[in-house]
Amino acid sequence: MKCVRKFDARPKLDGSWKFIDDYSYPEMIHGQLLYSKCHHGYIKKINFPENYDLSEFTIVSSKDIPGENIVPEPVCDQPFMMDKEVMHYGQGILGIAHPDRKLLLKFIKETKIEYEELPAITDIKECLNNPDNVFGRELTIDHRTGKKPDPHWDHHHKIYYTPHQEQAYLEPQGMIAVWQPKDKIMFVRATCQCPFFVKEGVEAIMGDSIKEAIIETSEGIGGAFGGKEDFPSLLAGITSLLSYKSGKPVKIVLEREDDIRITTKRHPSRIEIETWTDPEAKKIMKIDIDYRLDAGAYQTLSPVVLARGVLHSISGYSIPDTFIRGRLFRSNTPSNGAFRGFGAPQAFAAMEAHIDEIAAGMNINPYKFRKKNIFKIGDEFPTTQPILENHLSDCLERVIEKSNYFQKLEEFKEWNKTHKDKKGIGISIGYHGGGYTGNGEKVLNSEVKVVIEKDATVKIFVANTDMGQGAHTTLAQMFFEAIDHPREKCLVQLPNTSKTPNSGPTVASRTIYIIGNLLRKFAFKIKDELEFENLEEYVTSNQNEFPREFRMNFVQDPSVVFDDENYVGVAYKDYSWAACVTEIYFLADTYQIELTKSWNVMDIGKVVNQKIATGQAEGGVLQGLAYGLCEFFYKSGYGRMHGFTDYALPTTLDLPEIDVEFIHTDSPIAKGLGEIPMDFPAPSVRNAFHNATGIFIDEYPLVPERIFKHLKKI
Amino acid sequence: MKISFKLNNKNVTIDTDPMRRLLDIIREDFHLTGTKEGCGEGECGACTVLLDGKPVTSCLVNAVHIDGKEVMTSEGIAQEPLGKLLIDCFDETNAVQCGFCFPGFLVTSYHYVKTDGEKNLDKIKKALSGNICRCTGYQKIFESVMMACERN
Amino acid sequence: MKFIRPNDMEGLFQNIEENNDRKYFLAGGTDINIQIKNGTIKDAEIIYIKHLKELNGIQIEKDDIVIGATTNISDILNSKIIKENLPFFQRSLESFASPLLQTSATIGGNIANGSPTADVVPLLLVLDAKLEIVSKSQIRIIELTNFFTGYKTNIMKANELIRSIIIPKKAENGFDTFFEKVGSRKSLMISKISLAGLKNISHNKFTTIKLAAGSLNEYPRRLYKIEEYLTDKSLLEIDFLKVEELLNEEITPITDLRSDKEYRYHVCVNLIRTFLNE
């Protein structure tokens, strides 16, 4: 648990660390996308403004694509640029480049497109309530007993809605493509999470016209949270095409308003839950979950989000009779994509709300009800995966204890009797399976490379990027701590697809969990192989052996066997667990909820770097709380938001005091941390509001306008 | 229009469109890329610089407005003793995540510690309330600035 | 876009007198730059005024505090004169935009821009502020409450601008004050509703009541009908249904991406109630 400092903090502070827009190449020109403002239809005509010399512009459309007009994704259905029909608002129609960025933006603003509009699905509820919109594979986890529910059991049936969430990485999406005709290489500098995804994307769009695409990330990746998982492939494709056609380096950096309009968001969901609970034993006996996601116009990676959502949808409770069904719904909006949590935050938002619903119905304290039903050793996930530890329950107990939950419950009850404003306290729990789902890690077959130089410098080559989560510091730390090597002599290299083996994408909380633990093993393996006590001394006395390269692949634990057809088996080898208690203050005059304190206890296994881990957790918890409280992107009848003026991110004055504690840190392995802090906090806000006012709201976020409507109804 | 101003303690003169954004002048003409564009509309603070010692969002400041004034960017502040102290504190707490917002936070914190400097959480939160950070949840930023107030 | 930087007031007047084109005064630029970016301002004449000393600064003139139009919000927040005479006004401005914006944004720009959400306007309205509007040949002092004529429109002619804002030195004296700004967060907040109020009570009756609301009409307005109804009544004599009814005549809240009209209306009712009860 050492607190090694980040190697990149200082240059980031003084401004010398380069983000995508800070790079420049000789003769570089600027590109932008001309995208659709119509949701569905045909383009009748594109009218470019007059008074511009069109010969100065490079313009590409889908007709210019030498390769394939399909972005490589888990489901390959999304074109790089519109083909015949506009399928959603924000769809790329043309790529346009010009040496003067300002002039280019003006040109695009003044370009007018005439559409022949077709019927479109743009409203979230309309989309999710109409089974005609279902597309892609339906997932089911069927663990039914076939028995009829006992008529004495308490029946609860509810529908929960969650909104879009914008990643709002502070650095907008950007890409630079440099076409090198002599070698037929397309070099791309990217702010992205997954350089190899970008490589596949560029190679798909460029086809045989290039020999290879080489992707190198920018030094700084200004936040991603999932938002830079798949959209960069599309952007890199179009940027490359522009570079190919113009023969010049092309840089596209999106304006914030465009970024917000056209990039992927968290999937809105409609989750219907039906439960039957034994009132004597206080045990949930049977559950039916209908989990629906608005995927946007194309499936892209949504099936993977759906899979994780479905697998987490029961939350942390052991229920003997379960049926879970997951489906994707199509709309004429930009494809929704990855965002920290990947389907799990929606799942917990619904199920953790539902648990309080049942508890209230049976007049039992929500903590006590959770304790009755929470996973214990010997229980199973709905996929039949056995539960091997009681750590979820430990998290819950610890957070109840440290937050003084029961005392506050009483205090608030008293206080509320004499005050117009109300105080409330709420609980939620969550967990996150580390790494790719099911057999995913086997298929990925991640490889890492290490080069030991003559001066005993260890260079680590992984494809995983550092987008702020401190991955490169922590990964290096896992290696050098294992063999007691000086930290200055162990550095993760900037990911570059021509130098770095494919250690998989930087997603799914897998970087430290899969790659970090692999590097640790790798360090021991090299030590065994070379039989050294001290690497520096060894290198000094065996100079002729160096520089030397080592490679190692990830081998999945044999216990991970997953039947992808029937959703049976071990979906994730290791889970991180968490529980949370949030206190709120409700303002009666304005119907606003203020967050006052949030207690969070997590088991992420071994904590490699305490301060980095705490920082990750604090940031994730704030995103999670804001997801429950205030962030939304679309309002029925009023459309989508356009920038940071509308999409109001929490400021320094909006956060509660966030307390984070890690337990079971004596574990030998570091488990996933990236996503779990985002998974569970939202429903604690909703449950605290119920505690304060006695009112359940089943739609997130709990903005004052929604609260007002509920209060007026009652 | 000819515009003369002091940039990180050096006198400079440029000939430019009077409505051009200070942000673009800094980044394009002087290649000081520590000042970032996160939104271009005053909403994020990634572009914060000091103008005559006060923090402003350089995406909304026009060239004409800086004539005869003093501009300090994160690069300049990093050279000042107080800037160095702040960098030490941010480094020590491992507060920096993606870092895109941090040059802006450095500038605003510098102004706070220099002009007020009280180790007071509420005041610090208020002083930093024009700078958005999406990664950190802010707490480690507060901790760092508190630390700097104490050490200064 | 034509750009002018007059050397002095004379140059300024010459310029605005000579042509009647659509023109904008560039003060802090926090509104103009956004409007240029999103295309609502194009092909207009921009006249820079922030450097003109005659338009800037805070002074006491006899019974008034005079704030130059291009005075920054941060200068008002830091001013000793304001602190001593108009502490409520000063305190209330802390929630204006963000500290970074406060150093650029000007008070005159906020008024002239004429947004329904302009934060200084409801405050100035209850303080009975006046505007000094000047042209080459004329100075007119008008009540702020008579300044706006509709959504983003006002009584200024093409050859005029605001020189200063005049607030009676004793505007806050003896009053209980109230200002609430409601938005979706605590900083960088565009108000969904704002309400400013002054009241004083004698023998249990409200002897003076001043109320102004922002974001609830095409421009921020005094709620005169409610003021009239409440004056000379005690709390017990007030029929809140009547207040609600009058409020319905006074405000025209809308539903947009940010908020709902019913919400806006009811929050306003609640705030008035709290203001009277406190």
Ligand SMILES: Cc1cc2nc3c(=O)[nH]c(=O)nc-3n(C[C@H](O)[C@H](O)[C@H](O)COP(=O)(O)OP(=O)(O)OC[C@H]3O[C@@H](n4cnc5c(N)ncnc54)[C@H](O)[C@@H]3O)c2cc1C
């Ligand atoms: C991120 C952000 C947050 C904001 N938050 C708030 C907020 O919380 N509350 C709020 O009220 N506003 C807010 N604003 C709006 C804006 O900052 C204010 O309206 C500000 O006071 C405008 O002043 P300025 O000097 O920048 O105006 P400018 O942009 O320079 O000018 C605005 C308009 O006023 C006219 N004008 C300026 N000076 C004069 C004069 N002396 N005589 C006649 N006309 C004149 C100009 O022609 C122009 O039409 C915000 C803006 C941004 C970008």
Ligand code: FES
């Ligand atoms: S870029 Fe200037 S405030 Fe965001």
Ligand code: FES
């Ligand atoms: S560190 Fe990423 S936005 Fe602040």
